[in-house]
Amino acid sequence: MTRATLLTVTAPTRPASADEHGADRAAGDAGFVLADFGAPQVRITDLGITRGDGVFETIAVIDGHPQALELHLGRLAHSAALLDLPEPDAAVWREAVLAGVADYRSRNGDGGELFAKLILTRGIEGEGRPSGWVFVDEGEDFSQQRLGIRVVTLDRGYRHDVAETSPWLLAGAKSLSYATNRAAGREAARRGADDVIFVSSDGYALEGPTSNVIVLADGVVRTPQTDQGILAGTTQAAVFDFFEERGYPTEYRRISADELRDAEALWLVSSVRQAAPITALDDREYPVDAALTADLNAYLLARTDLEHHHHHH
Amino acid sequence: MTRATLLTVTAPTRPASADEHGADRAAGDAGFVLADFGAPQVRITDLGITRGDGVFETIAVIDGHPQALELHLGRLAHSAALLDLPEPDAAVWREAVLAGVADYRSRNGDGGELFAKLILTRGIEGEGRPSGWVFVDEGEDFSQQRLGIRVVTLDRGYRHDVAETSPWLLAGAKSLSYATNRAAGREAARRGADDVIFVSSDGYALEGPTSNVIVLADGVVRTPQTDQGILAGTTQAAVFDFFEERGYPTEYRRISADELRDAEALWLVSSVRQAAPITALDDREYPVDAALTADLNAYLLARTDLEHHHHHH
Numbered sequence: 001m002t003r004a005t006l007l008t009v010t011a012p013t014r015p016a017s018a019d020e021h022g023a024d025r026a027a028g029d030a031g032f033v034l035a036d037f038g039a040p041q042v043r044i045t046d047l048g049i050t051r052g053d054g055v056f057e058t059i060a061v062i063d064g065h066p067q068a069l070e071l072h073l074g075r076l077a078h079s080a081a082l083l084d085l086p087e088p089d090a091a092v093w094r095e096a097v098l099a100g101v102a103d104y105r106s107r108n109g110d111g112g113e114l115f116a117k118l119i120l121t122r123g124i125e126g127e128g129r130p131s132g133w134v135f136v137d138e139g140e141d142f143s144q145q146r147l148g149i150r151v152v153t154l155d156r157g158y159r160h161d162v163a164e165t166s167p168w169l170l171a172g173a174k175s176l177s178y179a180t181n182r183a184a185g186r187e188a189a190r191r192g193a194d195d196v197i198f199v200s201s202d203g204y205a206l207e208g209p210t211s212n213v214i215v216l217a218d219g220v221v222r223t224p225q226t227d228q229g230i231l232a233g234t235t236q237a238a239v240f241d242f243f244e245e246r247g248y249p250t251e252y253r254r255i256s257a258d259e260l261r262d263a264e265a266l267w268l269v270s271s272v273r274q275a276a277p278i279t280a281l282d283d284r285e286y287p288v289d290a291a292l293t294a295d296l297n298a299y300l301l302a303r304t305d306l307e308h309h310h311h312h313h
Numbered sequence: 314m315t316r317a318t319l320l321t322v323t324a325p326t327r328p329a330s331a332d333e334h335g336a337d338r339a340a341g342d343a344g345f346v347l348a349d350f351g352a353p354q355v356r357i358t359d360l361g362i363t364r365g366d367g368v369f370e371t372i373a374v375i376d377g378h379p380q381a382l383e384l385h386l387g388r389l390a391h392s393a394a395l396l397d398l399p400e401p402d403a404a405v406w407r408e409a410v411l412a413g414v415a416d417y418r419s420r421n422g423d424g425g426e427l428f429a430k431l432i433l434t435r436g437i438e439g440e441g442r443p444s445g446w447v448f449v450d451e452g453e454d455f456s457q458q459r460l461g462i463r464v465v466t467l468d469r470g471y472r473h474d475v476a477e478t479s480p481w482l483l484a485g486a487k488s489l490s491y492a493t494n495r496a497a498g499r500e501a502a503r504r505g506a507d508d509v510i511f512v513s514s515d516g517y518a519l520e521g522p523t524s525n526v527i528v529l530a531d532g533v534v535r536t537p538q539t540d541q542g543i544l545a546g547t548t549q550a551a552v553f554d555f556f557e558e559r560g561y562p563t564e565y566r567r568i569s570a571d572e573l574r575d576a577e578a579l580w581l582v583s584s585v586r587q588a589a590p591i592t593a594l595d596d597r598e599y600p601v602d603a604a605l606t607a608d609l610n611a612y613l614l615a616r617t618d619l620e621h622h623h624h625h626h
Contacts, residue, residue: 006357037357039353039356040352040353040354040355040356041353041355041356041357042353042354042355042356042357042359042362043352043353043354043355044319044350044354044355044432044446044448045448046355046362047495048362049355049359049361049362049432049434049489050369050430050432050489050491051365051489051491051492051494051495052364052365052488052489052490052491052492053491053492053495054492056363083492083496084496084499117363119357119362119363121362122495133357135357135358154479154481155478155479156479156482157470157471157472157475157478157479157482158470158471159470159514162470165468165470166467166468166469166470167496167500168467168493168496168497168499168500169469169470169493169496170492170493170496173492175365175492176362176363176364176365176490176492177365177489177490177491177492177493178363178364178365178366178490179364179365179366179367179396179483179486179488179489179490180481180482180483180490181364182360182364182366182435183396183397183480183481183482183483184481186397186481187480187481201471201472201514
């Protein structure tokens with residue numbers, strides 16, 4: 001039974017000139033088309049599969065609302081720029097996400113937590129034209145993880161300043177080359193844990209494989225500053241809003257692995273799972289303020305981002 | 314015009330038990346089928362595309378002969394093990410490569426340099442069954458690069474011992490997560506160079522993004538030892554054979570970036586391009602012994618690997 005909605009984004013990136021744009025898309029061409037989720041869609045020579053050469057975003061969709069859509073579109077563009085890909089056409093991707101969500105809900109009903117995944121690749125080798133897809137499906141059930149997760153720290157192997165010294169390592173880009181993130185997850189499972197916090201080779205706390213770290217210590221809520229090859233978190237920004245509304249100071253700065261261990265409370269936050277409180281980091285146990293975390297997740301799930309849609313055409 | 318041959322490997326990995334094997338493949342089922350190279354073959358939720366979660370090999374095919382086929386199959390299995398993938402069924406992949414080459418040549422004639430690419434992914438998310446493909450196509454024309462290439466060194470960001478200290482970083486696995494290798498190639502082009510030698514963060518010469526480094530100094534031919542997260546080179550092994558037959562001692566050991574710069578001659582060697590002599594490394598120029606390199610490439614292209622085919626069934 002195929003329930004998911006798949007769209008092929010036929011015009012995923014902005015043309016170099018207005019003329020080219022005119023040639024690329026006829027009037028009435030939205031730049032995306034419905035496709036068959038159950039059928040193969042990717043050519044075997046697409047660089048997305050042969051080289052993991054592309055970028056992605058995963059967006060939570062709550063009651064039909066794609067959360068932090070503009071932040072995700074901005075991050076897609078940022079990742080694409082780090083990979084020297086052409087600029088994604090934000091208007092096309094935005095409308096594709098909304099159309100995908102509408103199609104999914106028209107077929108499957110309005111309830112539940114969904115997600116939209118956006119994939120932009122460098123395209124078929126030799127053709128010089130990026131490929132794009134959006135798919136919308138039901139999210140995994142993260143209700144248990146929102147009550148608590150066990151986490152281990154793993155060395156990411158890079159110094160904290162690697163994004164500045166070696167930009168070709170693509171630290172901070174949400175690329176399709178995520179095999180090491182998956183391997184870190186398997187290593188965590190071998191150690192009896194649910195997730196990972198990466199630490200730089202010189203001892204700074206960084207991020208999870210697919211999440212940001214929130215640290216509460218001395219009454220201040222902090223997250224590692226993003227100039228360390230860390231993905232700027234769309235959910236982390238909302239978490240800071242939540243705590244600021246409750247009077248907590250918030251701060252971006254370098255956080256040593258030792259500080260992490262000495263924290264009062266820790267969360268991993270991400271778009272679809274939202275906030276998962278950490279009950280154990282390596283061999284240290286943490287008490288969880290269940291009421292605070294429940295409030296946080298209620299806040300995150302209720303977000304409607306009073307965003308304006310900026311149309312560039 | 315589609316000339317390439319594509320095969321879907323329907324039984325890419327070895328079953329956990331004989332019973333399972335019986336259930337998986339009927340008598341007369343080779344474990345692979347011809348597929349349409351021009352049509353999409355990969356589902357959008359295959360972890361090969363969404364996470365670069367898989368491994369690959371590229372094999373040169375000269376006059377119908379897949380070079381170092383057994384070494385490549387061995388390395389595919391090694392990469393799969395590093396990614397905790399099930400063991401590839403070598404018999405199936407071997408026969409798929411041979412069938413693909415035969416099909417290509419039956420349609421396109423016998424001449425020229427071809428390549429076979431083997432792709433094994435973790436499969437469609439949630440299905441727990443790996444995906445596999447083999448495709449055979451004409452190789453790029455590397456005749457100019459076999460006369461000389463300009464190379465820059467780039468910091469790979471990892472210490473030389475990262476494969477031991479942080480196996481989850483998958484150093485030494487030929488994974489589909491090659492976006493950083495592609496980014497390094499673009500950085501080289503920005504610097505006016507053709508290719509890259511990666512250097513560890515602690516100053517050791519490692520490998521190219523898709524090649525091994527051969528260093529001639531003081532009459533000895535060396536390559537960086539592979540316990541530094543370096544892919545064991547199938548072509549590099551043949552290059553050592555070539556030099557040993559001519560009386561050069563050969564050696565695997567750590568080579569500092571300084572030693573690299575002080576070498577008499579350098580090559581990058583790989584399966585399809587074979588041996589490319591380095592005419593410049595960063596700002597230093599190297600003389601090329603054109604006759605020696607021509608002999609080396611003639612030797613590499615003439616290999617017929619007197620290998621026995623080991624059938625496990």
